[in-house]
Amino acid sequence: MPGLRALPTLLALLSLAAAPVAGQQILTGAGATFPYPLYSNWFATYGKQTGVRINYQSIGSGGGIRQFIKGTVDFGASDASMKDEQIAQVNGNVEQLPTVIGSVVMTYSLKGMGGRRLRLDATTIADIYLGRITSWQDPRLKALNPGVTFPKLDIVVVGRSDGSGTTFVFTDYLAKVSPEWARRVGRGTAVRWPVGLGGKGNEGVTAQVKLLEGSIGYVEMGYALANRLSFAELKNQAGNWVIPTLATAQAAAASIEWAPDTDFRVSITNAPGANAYPISSFTWLLIYRNSTKPETAAKLRDFLRWMLTPAAQAQAERLHYAPLPPVVAKLVAARLPVLRANGRPIP
Amino acid sequence: MTPPDVTEASVNPWGDRLFRLFVTLAALTVPLLLGFLVYELYLGSAPAIDKFGFGFLTSDIWDPVKEEFGAWPLIVGTLLSATLALLIAVPLSLGVSIFLVEFAPKSVRGPIGFVIELLAAIPSVVYGLWGIFFLIPLLRATLFPFLRDTLGFLPFFQGAIYGPSMLTAAMILAIMVMPYVMSVSREVLMAVPTSQREAALALGATRWEAVTGAVLPYARSGIIGAIILGLGRALGETMAVTMLIGNRHEISASLFAPGYTMASVIANEFTEASNDMHFAALTYVALVLFGVTVLVNAGARLLIWRVSRRGGGTPA
16 A cells, blocks of 8 residues: 555655744734834845844734733734733833834715815814714814815814724824723724714724715725825814825924933824824834843844834835834834843943 | 555555545534534623524614614625625526526526626726726716606605615625525526426416426525525625625615615624723624524525425526
């Protein structure tokens, strides 16, 4: 029976194939989907320059935090910073380092705006999403947009149905500017929307908004720019009208008071800066402050240094992610020496 | 080593034993997997089961921020969308398969069957995108206003028309389950002995009478089996439904209103479930979905069993 005789040989071959390839260093990370286009770009460029392979799985921020807590990855990534009880689960062994800034834009579908942008302020957005403003004929909308004739339509409110960092940033903003929102809905990656439809992903929300005259939704800025969606001009905390750009997103981050020992868990929605776009947020990498793998820790630290170089930050800009303002980039760079491996400084 | 000769191999019991062991293991993997699945789901959902108990099944609040969860709108949405889908898909698929088996010339049979089976090979995300960009605009411009104008006195066809809705999801589901129901029922109809038809025709029956009186009753249990297969597919379908159902945790009488299904909420919120109770609640939903599927399938088995016992049926 030649078939059976060959079995041991076959098994041996199989086990050989399954054996790990020794000597190759691969860093693994998992988490946020929002910065994934940038991260995959960064990791590819970095891999070409240094030969260090970084494998990133965009499984979502929640998943990224969970994997990081379980210790199944070398680093995590999240659009929402870790909460205190999550930090306690890793005994405080985490540095949350911001990488870039993302913004959320209000997109809408209204004919007859005459080339003008819709203007909204914080409480109006909150009241639309709370179902308190239901018609485009509402006097408060007219007051914000003098000279615009709105259609006699009900407002169709569109939110994200899938849990996402974009929703977290948006609801964080609403919770800051509207006490009622904070009480009734709160902030989270998924919330109980008082009114409206749910679209899956940026593309789902966009499709819904494009389809329905009189609808309004929120999407991530890079997506809106890439798809040339119309988006609203917002009144920020300083009372100025701002449109979402990389510069206004950076202005939001720069206008925060930064303590030198900050843990970077800073919400920059509704930021005070004169030119600050109000619905912006950092996205973070989660790094073990004291790693048990010295080699991995060193490689990761080197990558973080590289990430802060002007070339890497410019790469972010090309992909519509706002780079860290200099003040924050300096703080992150100053934090890197804190990282340890087995309690000792990383060489 | 001497080369093995045939007689030695035929009395050598090892081959047989090994083969027996292999197939036994293969057979055992299924119940084992199922056991692990239920066990894992139970473990994962334990915090939610402790907190909400059976009230989870009847509560209609889903608030991840305040950590209050209930699955009632999801259960209703899942069953309703699947049932609606079958109501649309079954008559169509049966019509197609009866046409193919009883009426179509040979030259048409192959191509039509092939095209319909091809529908099963399209990924569901493609169905979802097609639904968003083609089906929804079409329905919003034609069928939905028509239904509201003609049947608007029924509560099912009232209210605002957004596009994404229970009815849209059911229609895409119907298209997705059609190839399954169609190809299985076609096979079943083809298995009906020709003598059955010839006997009916010989007695002076028309083609219609032969099909309804002799062929369909003979194939009854097999056709029910085909429908059950479609139902299972409709209950579990995730991506296309998520993209088209509007994703709202509400039960509405109107089919134009958005709804939600169990599979959709898991797909939507699982990756970003940040707090533990949210995670447990989603796992609990998965457990409930599993339970509903088991119940539906058990009911279907019972139905097939009773139908085939009543006589005149081929085993499914």
